Amino acid sequence: MLDKTKFGWWKSAVFYQIYPKSFQDxxxxxxxxxxxxxxxxxYLQKLGVDGIWLSxxxxxPQADNGYDISxxxxxxxxxxxxxxxxxxxxxxxxxxxxIIMDLVLNHTSDEHPWFRQALKGRDNPFHDYYVWRDGSxxxxxxxxxxxxxxxxxxYVPELGQYYFHQFAVKQPDLNWDDPKVRRELYxxxxxxxEKGVEGFRLDVIDQVxxxxxxxxxxxxxxxxxxxxxxxREAFPEPGxxxxxxxxSADTEEAKRWSAPDGSELSMVFQFEHMTLDQRGxxxxxxxxxxxxxxxxxxxxQRELHGVGWNSLFLSNHDLPRVVSRWGDDxxxxxxxxxxLAAMVHGMEGTPYIFQGEEIGMTNVPMELDxxxxxxxxxxxxxxxxxxxxxxxxxxxxxxxxRDNARTPMQWDDSDNAGFTSGTPWFGVNGNxxxxxVEAALRDPDSVFWFYRRLIGLRKTYPVFRExxxxxxxxxxxxxxxxxxxxxxxxxxxxCNLSGRERAFQVPAEFERGERxxxxxxxxxxxxxxxxxxxxxLRDGK
Ligand code: TEU
Numbered sequence: 180m181l182d183k184t185k186f187g188w189w190k191s192a193v194f195y196q197i198y199p200k201s202f203q204d205x206x207x208x209x210x211x212x213x214x215x216x217x218x219x220x221x222y223l224q225k226l227g228v229d230g231i232w233l234s235x236x237x238x239x240p241q242a243d244n245g246y247d248i249s250x251x252x253x254x255x256x257x258x259x260x261x262x263x264x265x266x267x268x269x270x271x272x273x274x275x276x277x278i279i280m281d282l283v284l285n286h287t288s289d290e291h292p293w294f295r296q297a298l299k300g301r302d303n304p305f306h307d308y309y310v311w312r313d314g315s316x317x318x319x320x321x322x323x324x325x326x327x328x329x330x331x332x333x334y335v336p337e338l339g340q341y342y343f344h345q346f347a348v349k350q351p352d353l354n355w356d357d358p359k360v361r362r363e364l365y366x367x368x369x370x371x372x373e374k375g376v377e378g379f380r381l382d383v384i385d386q387v388x389x390x391x392x393x394x395x396x397x398x399x400x401x402x403x404x405x406x407x408x409x410x411r412e413a414f415p416e417p418g419x420x421x422x423x424x425x426x427s428a429d430t431e432e433a434k435r436w437s438a439p440d441g442s443e444l445s446m447v448f449q450f451e452h453m454t455l456d457q458r459g460x461x462x463x464x465x466x467x468x469x470x471x472x473x474x475x476x477x478x479x480q481r482e483l484h485g486v487g488w489n490s491l492f493l494s495n496h497d498l499p500r501v502v503s504r505w506g507d508d509x510x511x512x513x514x515x516x517x518x519l520a521a522m523v524h525g526m527e528g529t530p531y532i533f534q535g536e537e538i539g540m541t542n543v544p545m546e547l548d549x550x551x552x553x554x555x556x557x558x559x560x561x562x563x564x565x566x567x568x569x570x571x572x573x574x575x576x577x578x579x580x581r582d583n584a585r586t587p588m589q590w591d592d593s594d595n596a597g598f599t600s601g602t603p604w605f606g607v608n609g610n611x612x613x614x615x616v617e618a619a620l621r622d623p624d625s626v627f628w629f630y631r632r633l634i635g636l637r638k639t640y641p642v643f644r645e646x647x648x649x650x651x652x653x654x655x656x657x658x659x660x661x662x663x664x665x666x667x668x669x670x671x672x673x674c675n676l677s678g679r680e681r682a683f684q685v686p687a688e689f690e691r692g693e694r695x696x697x698x699x700x701x702x703x704x705x706x707x708x709x710x711x712x713x714x715x716l717r718d719g720k
Pocket of ligand 1: 243283326498554
């Protein structure tokens with residue numbers, strides 16, 4: 180059992196992300212909820228994870244599925260009550276699972292009482308909690324764009340002012356330059372720590388120190404000062420795990436974020452590897468260039484080794500399903516899901532599994548009028564206006580929409596995949612009769628049991644946590660292979676990320692190694708389609 184009071188315990192941990200709306204409904208209203216999560220804790224314990232990153236469950240008008248918070252200290256009623264949340268924290272802890280809450284500190288909902296007050300007048304004490312600039316109706320302060328489309332400025336005629344929003348109009352940015360705002364946020368975080376929450380995921384934390392007059396959003400000059408203050412004031416316990424979402428982080432930045440002295444955060448989510456298969460905007464997908472991906476991973480592994488800490492992930496609620504994106508969600512769905520899992524779980528860092536990834540859930544084919552997510556809906560409108568054909572737009576949405584990750588969890592082959600007894604808020608993927616938890620648990624060769632073994636290996640062999648990283652065959656377009664080396668131990672991970680057979684010469688020293696894991700029966704010098712092998716060597720043996 181991990182000692183979760185100690186700094187760094189998360190280096191041996193694996194986390195599991197729950198998107199509550201789509202995980203498990205318990206009362207038939209078609210929305211996932213907290214009692215539903217409690218019901219599934221035994222399942223997560225079987226998988227072996229140490230913590231749950233819970234996407235926002237706070238009171239919210241749900242313009243962005245909870246990333247628009249109207250009360251940080253209350254639970255959204257359809258998800259349950261505060262008592263349900265306390266039960267979840269307690270029941271999870273009993274199973275060795277920590278609850279990591281998702282804090283949206285960059286913005287609130289426009290329905291948050293702070294913003295309602297702020298709208299009342301320039302002299303209102305809450306006015307300064309948000310970012311305002313004077314202007315006239317057709318002349319915004321500058322042409323900054325919001326992440327979800329349109330201008331980043333919204334005019335309020337009663338005030339003759341614009342407010343700044345990096346995301347949707349209903350997500351006004353908080354003004355971190357006001358010390359009262361920061362104090363409110365710290366107090367709120369302490370409220371949750373006192374309830375037993377053991378860590379936090381910090382939404383777009385690299386964007387809090389914005390300076391709109393200088394067109395700065397991420398990585399503002401005051402950013403790391405604010406983060407060090409946040410860490411001191413809100414996260415004094417060495418055992419609290421904190422993971423910041425930082426799309427802007429390069430390796431130099433990540434070293435600061437995850438400095439081993441604990442002065443900032445435990446680690447960040449960086450996304451460099453997830454942007455290699457697009458040209459310009461994320462909607463413009465191009466095939467993955469494997470040598471580029473390997474170079475990227477090699478650099479992150481090498482540069483953070485010993486001086487920072489990586490997070491490891493291929494999926495979350497904002498990304499399409501990885502088996503559809505980089506694997507083969509048809510003939511080799513099972514093999515490719517395992518191959519991709521072995522590729523990341525063999526590296527140094529803390530792995531995160533997104534709900535459904537552990538059973539190889541896939542993207543969902545939908546029509547344009549079926550999309551729910553505001554980012555996708557805005558993209559469709561914008562691209563239509565710019566003259567894209569519906570066929571083009573549909574191809575982008577199917578490949579990249581966040582909705583691919585947000586269909587209900589597939590538990591069994593009963594109606595609505597066992598997600599709800601009512602009408603699901605969002606359609607279940609049609610492949611649930613084949614791809615579901617019950618089927619996966621029955622089949623010893625399923626993706627689920629492969630993940631279970633991967634999680635176990637990280638806990639058994641220190642080399643998974645500590646080893647250095649050496650990339651083999653950097654230019655190979657199909658094979659991703661690397662060696663990890665730690666005191667007295669070595670590990671070889673080989674992944675054939677293609678549907679072709681490929682010859683592979685096992686490095687001589689590993690010929691006497693012990694095979695820890697694979698997705699085919701033990702084989703010779705030829706790697707089969709999407710084959711992966713993990714081989715272990717203890718020095719002197
Ligand atoms: O995402 C931050 C973010 O930058 C996203 O807009 C990202 O670029 C996009 O989802 C890629 O498709 C976080 C949350 O994870 C996301 O769900 C929220 O919508 C967003 O912040 C606003 O809070």
